[in-house]
Amino acid sequence: MEPAALLALYERMALIRRTEKAAHDLFLQGLVKGTTHLAAGHEAIAVGASAALRDDDYVFATYRGHHHAMARGATPEECLAELMSRATGLCGAKGGSMHLTKAATNMLGSYAIVGAHLPMAVGAAWSAKLRGTGQLAVAFFGDGATNIGAFHEALNLAAVWKLPVLFVCENNLYMEYTPIADVTAVPRPAADRAPAYGIPGEVVDGNDAVSVQETVARLARRARAGDGPALLEAETYRHFGHSRSDPATYRPAEEVERWLKHDPLDIARGRLVEAGVPEERVTEADERARSVVQEAVDAAKNAPPPDPREAFTDVWADGGAAWRT
């Protein structure tokens, strides 16, 4: 990867990390209503995959989806304002943390029901295939989703119809407070299921943005060429608890320490050094990320709440509610 592209990947990850930290701090200040599921630690999956996608590809994420919204064009200010229920939020304060959506860039939503969006991604891929657009649909989901029926139904249909869809599992070893290994019949909750559907199943270091980018680019090429879906298991770890109320004390200290040393930002910094990018460039990128997020926090704090009349707009697909009320 070109040094400039590598630096851009790094800066996007730094921006996401700082936004997640800001979301955590704002929650502690009582300014974030509702729950949040932070993706600090998962940044390389969103940013690496996004770097391998076309701008018009479809992306679907879970409630742990801030990183995907930001990798697909949402700004820290739009995201933080949404978390803080401000009129300037990404979804005008109607979505909140668990439903970040940016339809304008084909980031077709974050979903709170585990596994629910996998069949939706299959539908988007079917539509792309019928229209012959060459677009791809990508569904990002957690390891827990691999034990949900919709995961298996989606994989089967996508394989039978050879649809251009990638299933990307963010295996962070836990589904809420339960180790995935304790409740799953195979060691690799995602990749080991792929053979049952006759599709490629691969494992990648989900904390290395470059490995993710290369793997997704390769699987995307074959899907666009008509060779059908693939299942990618990206190994990662969350830095915070499952959701805002979870101190994550159930994780062994040695495991946490090992994964914190395998930080996606540190790995990207190592790659920048290897590529000969001077340290000042990295420091400047960090500084830009810091100041963008600080400005986003200030702007979101100062933004107005939504107009109560807006509660009845965007509720139905036709944009109105008149005939129903």
Ligand SMILES: Cc1ncc(C[n+]2csc(CCOP(=O)(O)OP(=O)(O)O)c2C)c(N)n1
């Ligand atoms: C169908 C369904 N069952 C249960 C839940 C409650 N729930 C919310 S998150 C979660 C854990 C999911 O873990 P995983 O898929 O590994 O994603 P992670 O949170 O680790 O990113 C559960 C069980 C839900 N939202 N939807």
Ligand SMILES: [Mg+2]
């Ligand atoms: Mg998980």
